[in-house]
Amino acid sequence: MFPTLAELGIPIPFDTHSAFVGLGMAVAGLIFLVESRRRGQTDERMVYIVLGAVAGAAIFMRLGTWAQHIDPSRNLNVFEQLAYGHASMLSALVGAWLGVHVAKRIVRYRPRTGDLFAPAVAAGLAIGRIGCLLTEKPGTPTGAGWGIVLDQDAAARVGSPAGVPLHPSFVYEIAFHAVAFALLWLWLRHRPIASGETLTLYIAAYAIFRFLVEFVRGNEVVWAGLTRPQLFLLVTIPLLLARIAVQASRGAYTHPERMAARERVARPA
Secondary structure, X not given: OOOEHHHHOOOOOOEHHHHHHHHHHHHHHHHHHHHHHHOOXXXXXXXXXXXXXXXXXXXXXXXXXXXXXXXXXXXOOHHHHHHHOOOOHHHHHHHHHHHHHHHHHHHOOOOOOHHHHHHHHHHHHHHHHHHHHHHOOOOOEOOOOOOEOOOHHHHHHXXXXXXOOEOOHHHHHHHHHHHHHHXXXXXXXXXXXXXXXXXXXXXXXXXXHHHHHHHHOOOOEEEOOEEHHHHHXXXXXXXXXXXXXXXXXXXOXXXXXXXXXXXXXXXXX
């Protein structure tokens, strides 16, 4: 484990996890800018929409893990949770989605922006998860040869067994987001898909992947052999798949021009 960049041989006294999260956000911002210009969505209000996404993600990232216990006295208060609570990537994604929609309402920006965010989020998460890989509990024990083996100090720091091969769950996730970015950037962004739908497809795919990888992630099992993220995903995955099915029935993935025409007719002046 490498909690600081100095332990990686980088002479900067900075937290490793935060450094990679910051790098991921910077790369995501650059990709968002390139894609917005390619698609001609360069309205000055886009700045506020991005700020809404960042603010929503920052707030919900920690609030999403707030009410972990039925007994309220066992949970941190709101301010303690925002300052010191555990962070959740799933909650951050929900917060970013809400932040974008709130910002769009405030600045009255109607065009869909999901296609701008999809490749940016995938690249940002692929980089940000490197920070998790270097600083957090790798996963559950595995007999596979690619398992990560921790020494006594590292194991004690993250709460994992020492000298036992552990699933590199964050490597799995990095690979998922890297492949997703490649598909979004090299293929899906050039396909005739209705505006905004690539983000829905990406988030749905990630939700299913995350549900499965949780079995080797090493998070606390809270009910019926499932972790808290899995319980959340049990609700959200059917909603995402239902939305995809409805959009597919409207021609979002086969005749997007017809769907766009219907929306223009239905949209009030």
